[in-house]
Amino acid sequence: MDVSHRAAVGPSVLYRMALAPGWVASIAVVVPFLAGVSIPPAFQYAPLVVSAVLLGLPHGAVDHLAVARTHGDQPDLAAIARVFALYGVVGGAYAVVWFLAPTAAFALFIVVTWFHWGQGDLYALLALADADHLRTLPQRAGAVFVRGGLPMLVPLLAFPEWYRRVATDLVSLFAPDAAAGIGWAFRADVRTALAVTYGALVVATLAVGFVRADARRPWLLDASETLGLLAYFALVPPVLAIGVYFCLWHSLRHVARLLLVDDAAAAALENRDPTAALARFARDAAPLTAASLALLGGLYFLVPNPPGTVPEWVALYLVFIAVVTLPHVVVVSIMDREQRIWT
Ligand SMILES: CC1=C(/C=C/C(C)=C/C=C/C(C)=C/C=O)C(C)(C)CCC1
Numbered sequence: 398m399d400v401s402h403r404a405a406v407g408p409s410v411l412y413r414m415a416l417a418p419g420w421v422a423s424i425a426v427v428v429p430f431l432a433g434v435s436i437p438p439a440f441q442y443a444p445l446v447v448s449a450v451l452l453g454l455p456h457g458a459v460d461h462l463a464v465a466r467t468h469g470d471q472p473d474l475a476a477i478a479r480v481f482a483l484y485g486v487v488g489g490a491y492a493v494v495w496f497l498a499p500t501a502a503f504a505l506f507i508v509v510t511w512f513h514w515g516q517g518d519l520y521a522l523l524a525l526a527d528a529d530h531l532r533t534l535p536q537r538a539g540a541v542f543v544r545g546g547l548p549m550l551v552p553l554l555a556f557p558e559w560y561r562r563v564a565t566d567l568v569s570l571f572a573p574d575a576a577a578g579i580g581w582a583f584r585a586d587v588r589t590a591l592a593v594t595y596g597a598l599v600v601a602t603l604a605v606g607f608v609r610a611d612a613r614r615p616w617l618l619d620a621s622e623t624l625g626l627l628a629y630f631a632l633v634p635p636v637l638a639i640g641v642y643f644c645l646w647h648s649l650r651h652v653a654r655l656l657l658v659d660d661a662a663a664a665a666l667e668n669r670d671p672t673a674a675l676a677r678f679a680r681d682a683a684p685l686t687a688a689s690l691a692l693l694g695g696l697y698f699l700v701p702n703p704p705g706t707v708p709e710w711v712a713l714y715l716v717f718i719a720v721v722t723l724p725h726v727v728v729v730s731i732m733d734r735e736q737r738i739w740t
């Protein structure tokens with residue numbers, strides 16, 4: 398695989414910086430729920446709120462530099478302008494869809510996040526964890542489907558009422574009664590069919606991976622992460638579970654990927670100095686994180702039913718995230734192609 402600097406940066410630095418925090422956080426969050434402790438709903442929104450300034454939103458705020466760096470170039474004005482144009486056109490068009498057809502826009506958000514979070518984990522498996530068991534395109538597509546389904550499907554199976562509540566909060570910013578249009582997704586028969594199909598795919602992808610693995614360790618890591626996250630999303634209520642996952646799982650892994658294509662940050666990682674590398678990321682991400690928060694403020698004045706409560710503000714934030722995620726997926730898919738994640 399063609400991943401710049403990966404070879405020079407020791408695996409232990411990447412494990413400790415990019416993978417371990419997500420494992421530790423998900424275990425730390427699941428323990429109280431296993432012990433039967435209940436966490437007040439208001440508190441459960443905290444990680445999503447924090448994600449607006451720490452890791453979550455910032456992980457996409459370097460997209461204007463990421464494409465050029467992945468190609469091995471210094472980002473020039475033309476390269477940056479191309480990414481801005483992509484965001485304007487793709488994000489702008491999708492924003493219009495939210496106003497015209499919010500229920501369809503919500504469904505698209507789930508599908509796109511499903512793909513994108515799966516895509517992020519496929520990169521982590523291949524490039525950060527050195528997995529060799531995902532040999533073919535169908536296997537990699539299967540891994541993306543399974544990994545993305547953990548945060549997007551498992552909460553629907555385990556916590557349908559929470560899922561319905563958040564869906565309703567998002568859609569209601571635009572049209573109060575429109576969420577009724579996706580009521581079928583929460584029916585017990587639909588959820589049972591989804592659970593059986595998805596469960597079979599989890600078992601099948603891991604079994605094929607087991608047969609094809611030369612190295613046992615990365616396969617074990619894949620299986621442990623998959624089954625661990627399955628338990629995590631089945632036990633932890635989704636707003637909290639997704640908030641923590643978004644910051645410390647998906648975003649952190651993507652930040653590591655960004656550091657590896659930034660020469661100075663990669664050099665810092667080679668010297669086992671992740672703090673210096675992360676400081677560079679923070680500097681690169683700060684301007685567009687601030688600009689994004691300003692745009693989020695602007696969105697407040699545009700939606701027909703502006704938010705008043707914390708859950709409603711988080712809903713507005715998620716709509717904004719949805720709009721920027723679509724062009725972000727294009728950027729990450731360009732990185733995937735350049736780094737041969739799919740071939
Ligand atoms: C919070 C939450 C939900 C959706 C969250 C989504 C879809 C987040 C997407 C974030 C992205 C795309 C970040 C960028 O990488 C669900 C599933 C409706 C269930 C209830 C809780």
Ligand SMILES: [Fe+2]
Pocket residue numbers: 456457513517647651725
């Ligand atoms: Fe992302």
